[in-house]
Amino acid sequence: MSVQEPFTIEQFYKFLGQQKLMAGKCLKCGKIHLPPRPLCDNCLSQDFEWVSISGKGKLLTYTFIHIAPEQFQALVPYAVGIVELENGLKIPGMIQKINQEQLKIGMALTLDFGTCSSPQQWPQWPRYCFRP
Amino acid sequence: LNGKPIVSIISAGMSKFGKREGLLTRELFSEAAFEAFTRCPKLDPKKDIKAMFIGHMGEAYEHQGHTGSTIADWAGLTGIPATRTEAACASSGAALRSGIYAVLSGLADVVVVGGAEKMTHRTTSEVTEYLAMASDYPFEQWHGITFPGLFALMATAHMHTYGTTEEQLALVAVKNHYHGSLNPKAHMQKEITLQMAMTSRYVAWPLKLYDCSLITDGASCIVITKPELADKYTDQPVHIVGSAQASDTIGLYERKSLTSLNATKIAAKTAYDMAQLKPKEIELAEVHDCFTFAELMAYEDLGFCKIGESGKLIESGQTRIGGKIPVNTSGGLKAKGHPVGATGTAQAYEMYLQLTGQAGKRQVKDAKVGLTHNIGGSGATSVVHIYRGTQ
Numbered sequence: 406m407s408v409q410e411p412f413t414i415e416q417f418y419k420f421l422g423q424q425k426l427m428a429g430k431c432l433k434c435g436k437i438h439l440p441p442r443p444l445c446d447n448c449l450s451q452d453f454e455w456v457s458i459s460g461k462g463k464l465l466t467y468t469f470i471h472i473a474p475e476q477f478q479a480l481v482p483y484a485v486g487i488v489e490l491e492n493g494l495k496i497p498g499m500i501q502k503i504n505q506e507q508l509k510i511g512m513a514l515t516l517d518f519g520t521c522s523s524p525q526q527w528p529q530w531p532r533y534c535f536r537p
Numbered sequence: 538l539n540g541k542p543i544v545s546i547i548s549a550g551m552s553k554f555g556k557r558e559g560l561l562t563r564e565l566f567s568e569a570a571f572e573a574f575t576r577c578p579k580l581d582p583k584k585d586i587k588a589m590f591i592g593h594m595g596e597a598y599e600h601q602g603h604t605g606s607t608i609a610d611w612a613g614l615t616g617i618p619a620t621r622t623e624a625a626c627a628s629s630g631a632a633l634r635s636g637i638y639a640v641l642s643g644l645a646d647v648v649v650v651g652g653a654e655k656m657t658h659r660t661t662s663e664v665t666e667y668l669a670m671a672s673d674y675p676f677e678q679w680h681g682i683t684f685p686g687l688f689a690l691m692a693t694a695h696m697h698t699y700g701t702t703e704e705q706l707a708l709v710a711v712k713n714h715y716h717g718s719l720n721p722k723a724h725m726q727k728e729i730t731l732q733m734a735m736t737s738r739y740v741a742w743p744l745k746l747y748d749c750s751l752i753t754d755g756a757s758c759i760v761i762t763k764p765e766l767a768d769k770y771t772d773q774p775v776h777i778v779g780s781a782q783a784s785d786t787i788g789l790y791e792r793k794s795l796t797s798l799n800a801t802k803i804a805a806k807t808a809y810d811m812a813q814l815k816p817k818e819i820e821l822a823e824v825h826d827c828f829t830f831a832e833l834m835a836y837e838d839l840g841f842c843k844i845g846e847s848g849k850l851i852e853s854g855q856t857r858i859g860g861k862i863p864v865n866t867s868g869g870l871k872a873k874g875h876p877v878g879a880t881g882t883a884q885a886y887e888m889y890l891q892l893t894g895q896a897g898k899r900q901v902k903d904a905k906v907g908l909t910h911n912i913g914g915s916g917a918t919s920v921v922h923i924y925r926g927t928q
Binding site: 414418440465466467468469470471472473474475477478480482483485486487495496497498499505510528530532533534 | 662663665666677679680682686692742744
């Protein structure tokens with residue numbers, strides 16, 4: 406994997422747009438950061454490499470949002486959760502194609518890469534989601 | 538500091554909390570300032586007050602930033618250094634911390650710390666969006682996770698791990714609305730029933746409308762000085778004997794625990810050590826009940842009960858006025874209201890009233906030692922103070 410790309414949230418989402426889930430691994434202490442950071446919060450090093458992460462994980466907790474900001478109001482009620490991936494990495498996101506009765510803490514979920522819907526405006530980040 | 542006073546509160550003021558139509562933040566604050574100035578006749582505000590720190594979260598509400606100097610201006614204190622502190626819902630808890638730094642540094646002997654927020658003129662959807670700005674943008678807000686949503690994620694995990702129930706959450710609302718009914722400055726002064734709380738609509742499952750604090754307008758402030766100067770201004774100062782603030786990751790998802798706030802645990806330990814007190818020696822507390830679940834989590838993180846047993850503590854009734862450790866005698870954020878920037882020093886205002894025997898119908902008898910707990914966002918900031926009365 407190339408080491409040219411900066412270890413930033415912007416780059417994380419660029420990879421995501423290419424259907425790749427990537428984390429930054431600190432070359433000094435070995436801590437894996439998802440999202441990547443330009444400064445390791447463990448050992449304060451700036452030296453990283455990209456590592457590919459599997460999108461398969463398990464649901465740690467969830468909620469159903471009934472009152473949302475304007476831009477999400479059309480989707481209510483929608484499920485969001487925090488998913489634990491390999492190496493104990495955790496990431497939040499919407500959970501789609503599921504109803505409340507089917508949601509269970511500990512269940513297996515897979516990351517769906519999603520698409521970037523607003524190409525003109527910052528931020529150009531794809532909205533990934535999780536599915537059973 | 539070994540339990541000695543760090544600073545002393547010589548006066549305090551709070552605006553009526555509620556839907557305050559037609560007023561701006563600065564005008565709300567002048568109401569709180571006037572009370573603080575008149576409550577302490579020996580204080581000459583224009584001569585004695587040397588600095589001001591003001592908690593204020595959002596310029597989006599009124600299209601108004603630069604709130605420190607704006608508020609000093611409307612409080613009649615133009616000229617002194619006035620700075621806004623921002624730590625989301627802990628903004629005025631952070632203002633109090635800044636005031637303590639200023640007094641201890643020796644640069645300012647008498648300091649006003651306070652906070653204010655005007656929110657009710659905005660729609661619920663707008664307020665939901667502005668409040669969410671206190672959480673992580675690229676991974677939480679961006680994916681539709683609201684502020685109630687973050688606390689709902691923690692509540693779900695707590696219910697799963699410890700068997701906490703929606704009814705136990707609702708009991709926090711019932712208690713705090715009862716306390717609010719005794720506070721003439723509270724936003725909501727009506728009691729609610731368990732059934733009302735349990736049947737209210739979901740905001741972010743498992744949190745319902747009655748699990749959420751109120752969108753409120755309000756302002757609050759306290760006046761602090763060095764302990765050795767307190768007698769010059771009042772014969773009934775309240776001493777701050779513990780003061781701590783801690784931080785955590787901005788993203789909830791990066792934290793080690795989803796059922797406890799590490800920033801609160803760190804701040805509590807530091808404040809207890811400073812005050813040389815144990816949790817069981819605290820006689821009353823104002824804790825950050827932005828959501829009912831947050832109050833339960835605070836019981837555990839502050840050491841009022843064992844981890845996982847906060848549901849039992851609320852059921853026992855011991856956190857009601859008359860119980861072993863009354864919590865949120867003011868009505869809390871739940872019933873008194875939560876004008877976010879004002880909340881931290883509104884908690885200190887309640888503690889000032891309680892520890893000087895001026896809390897009226899909600900007075901905790903012979904209260905001498907109290908604690909306030911103010912968190913920002915989903916817990917990336919936590920501020921804990923411990924107070925000792927002198928009556």
